[in-house]
Amino acid sequence: MRRDRVIVEGSAELVEAYGARFSTRAPVVVFAQGSEWIDLLPSQRVRVGGRLSPADPGELTSAILTVREPPKVMSGPSPPQRVAAALRTGLRQAAGVLPPAERGLLPGLVVGDVSLLDEQVKYDLKTAGLSHLTAVSGANLAVIAGVVIALGRVAGLPLAIRAILAIMAMLGFAVVARPSPSVLRALVMGSVAAVALGTGRSRDGVAALSATVLGLLLFDPALAREYGFGLSVFATGGILVLAPRWRDRMARRMPRWAAEAIAVPCAAQAAVTPLLVLMSGQMELVAIPANLLAGPAVAPATILGFAAAMVAPGSVEVARWLVRPAGYAVGWIIWVAREAAALPAATLPWPGGAVGLLLLAATALVAWLLLRRAAWRLVVCAIAAGLVLAALLVRPLVTSWPPRGWLLVACDIGQGDALVLSAGAARAVVIDTGPDPMSVDRCLRTLGVRQVPLLILTHPHFDHVGGLDGVFRDRSVGAVVVSPGHEPGQESARVSADLGRRHVPEWVASPGMAWNLGPASLSVLGPVPEAVAAGPGEGSMANNASIVIHVRWAAGSALLSGDVEIEAQAELLRRGLPAADILKIPHHGSARQDPAFLAATGARAALISVGADNDYGHPAPLTLDRLRGLGMRVYRTDQGGDLAVISAHGHLAIVPRRH
Incomplete structure (x- = not known):
């Protein structure tokens, strides 16, 4: 999806259609395109032309407005929103002194601005159960309120004045973070949780939470259908009801501050788990330890970041001095997320819907019965510790990936190509990057690749070059080899501009x-000049201009053929094709294959890099029949996951990651 596509919630005040004008005040959702929309601020009025269509039945939105033109701004933002925009812009400018990952996360952590957030960091946060940090939550507001109350206490201010200042600080924070429904409910929920925990009166906190939920639903009934609202309510309820009890029990065996630090994230995670199962059909096993480790860094990052935004x-320049120490705290959160996401079984698949909820309830009941007695608790803890050690130590030894001495890996990156050739310890040649930076980066990280002396982009189709950023993430790249073909032109120009920017x-x-x-x-066989312009259409022309590479190892050879189609295959065959033990089937196994080309390779095994349930019908049944007829054994990434080529007893063998 293009990055300049935006979805804006607004209110229609005047509608003109067929010469008639209607005054109204109806909620609409605007689907638009263009960078002009990104710079708009809440409270601004704009005039646009577009197509109105009815919203889906049951939605509280009146209509959907599809816009194909830039907005005409009719009025500027309100003074508070203008000030808030200046503060957000100042924070982004100050964060420019940090490394890219920290630079993108700090504004997201402080004010919910994720415009610069790195996609890999976003993925790691989500996998580790830390994605809530990038959404302004009650925790952020509680931190700000806590600092104001602490300063007021040091200054000797009365309790009533401290409370008023805390409310003003949270209101100001909510304005800076944009007063969206999620921010407004975070303002209310965070205030309830902070007051309840600070006074130790959890019963009053539950009553206040109930009143707050009813008030918010009356103010915005659409919240009743939002998982985000439900997660906020459940998390706050868990903190109010479960955290004090767990804290008090653990405080008998450890310092109270440590007990509270453990009880709060555990209670919140336990409370939201049923909703997470219902919503996503998985359980985040690393979420609690990841939150425990990352939690101490949230407060200093939020306080320093908000102070930098104000300054x-x-x-x-002064703001940058505040941002630098905040960068260390944010860097710790990024490290925790990355390591947690890389752990085996970071997320556990779980049945969704009612079946998943019933299974979760049964599991919780069994766990409660087992943990009631001290003796059983010891047994369960011993078993759990053993399982953790098995996952961390035994499993990598039994089913280690990659296989020892791997030579080539076809990464499972969906519909596209990404091949990795070992070039020594922590070094590899990468051939194509697939469509997604996160997928290719994850594959390279699994293989332990830190240096890429050579990157080969067979042709500028998005499913071969879209993941370019993932190869460069935390790795040095020596040089890049590109195809002489320049179609499609937009993607080719983007790649060249990106490489030029990276020098x-x-x-x-x-x-x-x-x-x-x-x-x-490695030796380059193609593209040959006669094949670059060959093909019935633009897509085939780009495919036929693919770089074709013959790879030789001591144990055998492989032919890596990009996406060449019948015309280029015939030209390569005419010029003389070296034999190969393994053939990377062109164009994800499409039907446009020359049978003579397939036979001439003499390959015993075929690699097909293809996405599961793709819309192209790849690999084509005709191609699969031809490969089997030639005696080739077919290996597919959609069925076997990552595919590794290894040397076994002087010959090449292929090991699928998923057996």
């Missing part, structure tokens, strides 16, 4: 180019 309009050498492939890297010898 930045006056002096960006990485860009070489155009031609037959005869060769490299010796680690255990592999």
Whole structure:
């Protein structure tokens, strides 16, 4: 999906259609495109032309407005929103001194601004159960209120004055973070949880929470259908009801502050787990330990970041001095998320819907019965500890990935290509990047690749070059080889501009180019000039301009054929095709294959990089029948996951990650 597509919630005040004008005040959802929409602020009035269509039945939105033109701004934002925008902009400018990952997360952590958040960081946060940190929550507001109350206590202010200042600080924070429904409910929920925990009167807190929920539903009935609202309510309820009891029990065996630090995230996670199961059909096993480890860094990052936002309009340089220590706290959160997401079984698949809820209830009941007695608790803890050790130590030894001495890995990145050739310890040649930066980065991380001396982009189709950022993430790239074909032009220009910005050498492939890297010898066979412009359409022209590479190892060879189709295959065959033990089937196994080309390789095994349930019908049944007829054994990433080529007893063998 393009990044300049936006969805805006607004209110229609005047509608003109067929020469008539209607005054109204109806909630609408605007689907628009263009960077002009991104800069709009709450409270601004705009005039647009578009197509109105009715909302889905049961929705509280009156209509859907599809817009194809930039908005005409009729009025500026209100003074509070103008000030809030200046504070957010100042924070982004001050955060510019941090590394890219920290630079994107700090504004998200402080004010919910995720416009610069790295996609890999976002994925790691979600997998580790930490994605709630990038949404302004009651925790953020409680931190701000807590600091104000503490300062007021140091200054000797009366309790009533401290409470008023805390409310003003939270209101100001909510304005800076944009007064969306999620921010407003965080304002209310955070205030309820902070007051209840601070006074130790959880019963009053539950009553206040109940009144708050009713008030919010009366104010915005649409909240009743939002999982986000439900998660906020359940988490707050868990903190109010479960956390004090768990804290008091654990405080008998450990310091009270440690007991509270453990009880709060555990209670919140336990309360929201039924909703998470109902919503996503999975359980986040690492969420509690990840929140325990990341939690101490949230408060300093939030306080320093908010202080930097307040200071930045006056002096960006002073704000940068505040941002630098905040960067260390944010860096710790990123590290925790990355390591937690990389753990085996970070998320556990779980049945969704009513079946999942019933299974979860039965599991909770069994756990409660087992944990009632001290003796059984010891047994359960011993078993749990054993399972954790098995997951962390035994499992990697039994089903280690990648296999020892791997030579080539076809990464399972969905519908696209991403091949990795070992070039020595922590070094690899990467051939294509797939469509998604996170997928190729995850594959390279699993393989332990830190240096890429050579990156080869066979042709500029998105499913082969869209993940380019993932290869560069935390890795050095020596040089990039690209196809002489420049179709599609937009994607080709984007790749060239990206490489130029990174100051990485860009070489155009031609037959005869060769490299010796680690255990592999690579030679370029194509594209040949006659094949670059061949094909019935633009897509086939780009495919036929793919770089074709022959790889040799001591134990055998492989032919990596990009997406070449019948015309280029025939031309390669005419010029003489070297034999290969393994053939990477062109174009994800499409039907446009030359049977003579497939047979001439003499390959014993075929690799097909393809996405499960893709819309193209890849691999084509005709192609699969031809491969089997030639005696090739077919390995597919949609069925076997990552596919590793190894040397076994002097011959090449293929090991699927999913057996």
